[in-house]
Amino acid sequence: MALAHSPDQNHLLAVLPNTDFERLSAHLELVPMLLGDMLYEPGGQLQHAYFPTSAIVSLQYITESGASAEIAGVGNEGMVGVSLFMGGDTTTSSAVVQTAGHAYRLPRGILQLEFDRLGLMKSLLLRYTQALMTQMFQTGACNRHHSVEQQLCRWLLATLDRIPSGELVTTQELIANMLGVRREGVTEAAGRLQDAGFIRYRRGHIAVLDRAGLEARACECYAVVRKETSRLLSDLRQRRAEPTAIR
Amino acid sequence: MALAHSPDQNHLLAVLPNTDFERLSAHLELVPMLLGDMLYEPGGQLQHAYFPTSAIVSLQYITESGASAEIAGVGNEGMVGVSLFMGGDTTTSSAVVQTAGHAYRLPRGILQLEFDRLGLMKSLLLRYTQALMTQMFQTGACNRHHSVEQQLCRWLLATLDRIPSGELVTTQELIANMLGVRREGVTEAAGRLQDAGFIRYRRGHIAVLDRAGLEARACECYAVVRKETSRLLSDLRQRRAEPTAIR
DNA sequence: GCGCCTATGTTCGCTGGCGTACAGACAGGC
DNA sequence: GCCTGTCTGTACGCCAGCGAACATAGGCGC
Numbered sequence: 001m002a003l004a005h006s007p008d009q010n011h012l013l014a015v016l017p018n019t020d021f022e023r024l025s026a027h028l029e030l031v032p033m034l035l036g037d038m039l040y041e042p043g044g045q046l047q048h049a050y051f052p053t054s055a056i057v058s059l060q061y062i063t064e065s066g067a068s069a070e071i072a073g074v075g076n077e078g079m080v081g082v083s084l085f086m087g088g089d090t091t092t093s094s095a096v097v098q099t100a101g102h103a104y105r106l107p108r109g110i111l112q113l114e115f116d117r118l119g120l121m122k123s124l125l126l127r128y129t130q131a132l133m134t135q136m137f138q139t140g141a142c143n144r145h146h147s148v149e150q151q152l153c154r155w156l157l158a159t160l161d162r163i164p165s166g167e168l169v170t171t172q173e174l175i176a177n178m179l180g181v182r183r184e185g186v187t188e189a190a191g192r193l194q195d196a197g198f199i200r201y202r203r204g205h206i207a208v209l210d211r212a213g214l215e216a217r218a219c220e221c222y223a224v225v226r227k228e229t230s231r232l233l234s235d236l237r238q239r240r241a242e243p244t245a246i247r
Numbered sequence: 248m249a250l251a252h253s254p255d256q257n258h259l260l261a262v263l264p265n266t267d268f269e270r271l272s273a274h275l276e277l278v279p280m281l282l283g284d285m286l287y288e289p290g291g292q293l294q295h296a297y298f299p300t301s302a303i304v305s306l307q308y309i310t311e312s313g314a315s316a317e318i319a320g321v322g323n324e325g326m327v328g329v330s331l332f333m334g335g336d337t338t339t340s341s342a343v344v345q346t347a348g349h350a351y352r353l354p355r356g357i358l359q360l361e362f363d364r365l366g367l368m369k370s371l372l373l374r375y376t377q378a379l380m381t382q383m384f385q386t387g388a389c390n391r392h393h394s395v396e397q398q399l400c401r402w403l404l405a406t407l408d409r410i411p412s413g414e415l416v417t418t419q420e421l422i423a424n425m426l427g428v429r430r431e432g433v434t435e436a437a438g439r440l441q442d443a444g445f446i447r448y449r450r451g452h453i454a455v456l457d458r459a460g461l462e463a464r465a466c467e468c469y470a471v472v473r474k475e476t477s478r479l480l481s482d483l484r485q486r487r488a489e490p491t492a493i494r
Numbered sequence: 495g496c497g498c499c500t501a502t503g504t505t506c507g508c509t510g511g512c513g514t515a516c517a518g519a520c521a522g523g524c
Numbered sequence: 525g526c527c528t529g530t531c532t533g534t535a536c537g538c539c540a541g542c543g544a545a546c547a548t549a550g551g552c553g554c
Contacts, residue, residue, distance in 0.1 A: 061388040064467045071387040086377040087370050088479050092471055093384055116365075123334050130333040133380055137340055140318040140387035141308040144427040148541075171501060180391040182542060187502060203501055203550055220311045224339055232335050395511075418531065429512060434532060450520055450531055496554090503548070510541090518533075524526090 005030050007104050009053035011077045011233070012124055020119050028104040033057070039080055039095040046090065049081035049111045050074075054101030056162050058178055061093050069143065069180035072135040073098065075162025077229065082129045084108050085115040098178065099163065099170065124233075131229040138221045146219040148181050149189040153218035155179060156199070160208055161226070167207045193217070252277050254351050256300035258324045258480070259371055267366050275351040280304070286327055286342040293337065296328035296358045297321075301348030303409050305425055308340050316390065316427035319382040320345065322409025324476065329376045331355050332362040345425065346410065346417065371480075378476040385468045393466040395428050396436040400465035402426060403446070407455055408473070414454045440464070 007013040007028055013021065033055035040046050050057065056075045062068050071093070074080050080103075083091045114121045142151060155178060159168055172190060176183040190206075193199045198213035199206055208214065215222070254260040254275055260268065280302035287293050289309075297304065303322045309315050318340070321327050327350075330338045361368045389398060402425060406415055419437060423430040437453075440446045445460035446453055455461065462469070 059384075061384060063388060063392050065392075067392045069388045069391045071384050082380075083377055085373070086380075087374040088377040091377075091384075092381055092475050118363075118365075126332070127334040129376075130330055130335040130338075133329075133333075133383065134339055136380065136383040136387060137306075137308060137318050137338075140383060140390055141310060141316045141427070143387055143390040144316045145310050145312075145314045173501075180388070183502085184504085184543090185541060187504090191503080201502095228339050420531075430532085431513095431534085432511060434534090438533080448532095497552105498554105499550105499552085501548100501550075503546105505546085506544090508542080510539105512538080512540095514536085514538105516534090518531105520531075521529095523528090 005053065005102060007051070007053075009076055010051040010079075010104060012079055012128060013051050013104065015120075015124065017120060020114075020121055024106065024110065024114060024121075027106055027110045029106075031103055031105050033097045033101055033103050035097055035100045037097040039097070040090070041094045042092050043090050046081050046084055047108055048105040049079055049084055049108065050103040050105045051079045052076050052101065052103040052162075054099075054163070055097055055103050056099035056101070056159060057103075058096050058098040059093050060096060060178070067180060068177050070098075070178040071139050072132055073158060073162070074132075075099075075159075077162065077233070078128050078132065079125070081108075081111070082125070082132060084111055085125055086129070098174070099159065099168070127232045131225075131232045134228045134232075135225050138225050142219060142221040143180070146221065148179065148185045149192060149217065150219040150221075151179050151181075152186060152189045152193070153214045154222040156206070156208060157211070157214055157218055157222045158225070160211070166209075167205055169205055171204050252300065252349060254298070254300075256323055257298040257326075257351060259326055259375060260298050260351065262367075262371065264367060267361075267368055271353065271357065271361060274353055274357045276353075278350055278352050280344045280348055280350050282344055282347045284344040286344070287337070288341045289339050290337050293328050293331055294355055295352040296326055296331055296355065297350040297352045298326045299323055299348065299350040299409075301346075301410070302344055302350050303346035303348070303406060304350075305343050305345040306340050307343060307425070314427060315424050317345075317425040318386050319379055320405060320409070321379075322346075322406075324409065324480070325375050325379065326372070328355075328358070329372070329379060331358055332372055333376070345421070346406065346415070374479045378472075378479045381475045381479075382472050385472050389466060389468040390427070393468065395426065395432045396439060396464065397466040397468075398426050398428075399433060399436045399440070400461045401469040403453070403455065404458070404461055404465055404469045405472070407458070413456075414452055416452055418451050 039050060039057060052075050056073060057080050058070045059072045060068050060070045080095050083089055115125060155175065172186040173183045176186045190201060194201060196213060198210045199208055286297060286304060299322055303320060304327050305317045306319045307315050307317045327342050330336055362372060419433040420430045423433045437448060441448060443460060445457040446455055
């Protein structure tokens, strides 16, 4: 990608007022995120908060028997490491890079100072946390009631929202890990979606051809999370990025 | 129950320093919570935060097709209405009284003022919120991977932790709604647990005879949530209740 | 250009939980 | 003390998803 990196590529950082942003910017460090990188594991002390720009991070739980399940994802709309300001410092979950890319990271102490400052950053982070809770809530219900195909559609759409192109780079095996289902189940569901003309895939690449088609087959969960996230964060959005917005 | 009601019966209220507590106490109102009462529904504006003493509230999601699933529960260890201070004001979920009892409620504005005061209340509420997130996270994974019987054990244990006696008053039908499974599935699992001598039940009453037995059959999820909740809140616990603690 | 590794396709039997249906049995109200 | 409504027990067929096993094929490294 020829585009220059910028913290503005992360929605949370993009809406900070200039004064707040300038205070932070010296501490922001651009880091590459490789597929499979583990940002933290259960009980581990987080040292940084991560604000993804092009990377996507999966918050997942691994059961004692080794089965995994993604309960929430974080892309350029959010941040990884809410427990740093919630007071717990660690969590029982893991954070794994699901789509390679970049993120800006901020040392733990700086984030905590900024949170206690009571500026926009605090309300922004709290609202984002509520959006994250909505996502977790919805995933829980989705895991109980919806089919693999519905969940695959939900997952594809959510991932698509976090990347610039219409093509995701991932294998069916990895998707199966995220959803916590068998790889074969993903193969079958993906095959049906391809037959329907909604997606096209080849070894590790999935191109979305018909977004509306996927939305029609997805369960409500995708729309609920998207709508709620937008409600929680939209009135804060674009303050800095579009200072002269007309409407 | 002959015991007098007291805000101290709620763990969060019990640990507030006297000065903080006294400021709030005039605004605390004891309210009865009847089985099935809905404290809020998706999108509705919350007017109060609820601190249960003997009641238990279920945070659940109802799918478009009408299926329900409890994603987290709130008893005397916590509060209902975190979205009031998270900034969203409402949520996409419902809160329903699962076990009748009492709670103290606090008007929305008072809670928000107190939260912004930066006292212990703020860190307490944030830590509790993280505990709630842990619960949601774990329920999501549990819904994906564990059997009805394991989940029933988890649910019984979690409920037991929130009531004084060893007997819960609920029907299998209601439990099925909480877990998001069929009533028959609960009947079968409960029958096995009774055969094993862990519980005994009759029309709407379940007595737990062997807690350790249930723990052995439950999935790890119960222990994970319990341990993490205790980690997040224990060092704050008992500040007021045991002002002269020795160690 | 060849070969190997890894991703995907397909099958088979199995089982947990679902939807439906109905029978018994307990408990509270009158 | 009876009756009725609710709660619980049981049975049936069905299907989504699981676990295991193996076949095929695409793409990268050399």
